[in-house]
Amino acid sequence: MFMTTLIQATELQFAYPKHPVLKGIDFTVQTGELIGLIGANGAGKTTLLNLLLGLLPAQGQLTIFGAAPGSRQAKAQLGIMRQGDLVLPGVTVLDLLTDLAAYYPQALAPATLLAEAGLTDLAHRRLTQLSGGQLRRVSLLTALVGRPRLLLLDEPTVGMDVMVQAAFWQQMRALQARGITIIITSHDLTALQAVAQRFLIMQAGRFVFDGSLAQLQAAQPRTEITFQTDLPAGQFAQLAGVQTVQATTNGLQLISSDETATLQALAPHLNALRQVTITHDSLATMLTQLTQTEASK
Numbered sequence: 001m002f003m004t005t006l007i008q009a010t011e012l013q014f015a016y017p018k019h020p021v022l023k024g025i026d027f028t029v030q031t032g033e034l035i036g037l038i039g040a041n042g043a044g045k046t047t048l049l050n051l052l053l054g055l056l057p058a059q060g061q062l063t064i065f066g067a068a069p070g071s072r073q074a075k076a077q078l079g080i081m082r083q084g085d086l087v088l089p090g091v092t093v094l095d096l097l098t099d100l101a102a103y104y105p106q107a108l109a110p111a112t113l114l115a116e117a118g119l120t121d122l123a124h125r126r127l128t129q130l131s132g133g134q135l136r137r138v139s140l141l142t143a144l145v146g147r148p149r150l151l152l153l154d155e156p157t158v159g160m161d162v163m164v165q166a167a168f169w170q171q172m173r174a175l176q177a178r179g180i181t182i183i184i185t186s187h188d189l190t191a192l193q194a195v196a197q198r199f200l201i202m203q204a205g206r207f208v209f210d211g212s213l214a215q216l217q218a219a220q221p222r223t224e225i226t227f228q229t230d231l232p233a234g235q236f237a238q239l240a241g242v243q244t245v246q247a248t249t250n251g252l253q254l255i256s257s258d259e260t261a262t263l264q265a266l267a268p269h270l271n272a273l274r275q276v277t278i279t280h281d282s283l284a285t286m287l288t289q290l291t292q293t294e295a296s297k
């Protein structure tokens with residue numbers, strides 16, 4: 001795919017009076033990326049999205065589609081879901097989508113969007129009469145109606161039921177396959193780790209990691225190897241890479257900081273091992289470890 005830079009941020013900073021939030025952020029986003037923007041509550045994720053939308057003034061350099069955030073050129077190609085949006089008394093779902101469609105030159109037809117999402121029944125409901133999950137689903141349609149090239153989605157799945165969430169993540173994959181670039185903030189790390197190829201981890205207004213899940217794992221290698229055996233536990237403590245050995249309900253659990261070395265060292269014992277499982281840390285575990293390490297620096 002032809003790669004172009006959609007977002008370019010250099011030394012990006014933002015502070016509320018007496019309260020610095022973003023403390024110098026550099027990153028670029030290329031066409032077709034699906035990025036998970038993650039970090040603890042209050043780290044600055046929503047603030048960063050608000051800067052990208054031009055809702056807050058940025059210090060430093062920031063361009064989106066080569067234009068200033070908030071400019072017509074930037075907004076025309078952008079689809080957004082914000083937290084707590086759609087609080088519009090009296091407005092129906094169809095009113096909202098129709099008004100938004102009029103703003104974009106190549107908008108999708110609201111009726112088609114509603115039908116494809118299985119939400120035709122909600123067309124004439126007022127936004128104030130929708131459940132939390134229904135509001136998020138309508139919010140997603142508002143993000144898609146203008147055929148965006150870039151989606152910025154802030155906590156998109158909050159309130160969605162499990163079936164709708166699964167369909168949502170599937171849809172993100174399909175949109176990415178069509179070349180749409182997506183940035184998602186979410187605390188649903190299990191789902192995010194299955195779809196995003198790049199993670200931006202924010203902590204106290206800075207990025208402490210920018211890369212893939214494999215790179216995150218490589219930066220703090222920790223593999224859990226579990227098996228059943230009649231051999232004594234002490235025999236495994238000295239093997240290459242092994243940090244700890246523990247008896248668990250699933251058998252012996254080795255924690256290794258060098259998976260390849262430990263597996264090679266285990267190979268001669270394979271005949272005496274049963275039900276071997278190898279588990280890499282989840283994104284959630286790695287996020288916790290990384291943020292603890294960074295906080296103690």
Ligand SMILES: Nc1ncnc2c1ncn2[C@@H]1O[C@H](COP(=O)(O)OP(=O)(O)OP(=O)(O)O)[C@@H](O)[C@H]1O
Nearest residue numbers: 016017019021039040041042043044045046047048
């Ligand atoms: N209007 C405001 N005035 C002052 N401080 C604010 C304001 N809005 C947010 N903040 C502060 O800015 C910091 C970053 O908030 P932000 O909403 O960007 O965090 P977040 O990473 O999106 O968190 P969450 O995961 O909870 O959504 C927090 O410390 C928050 O308290």
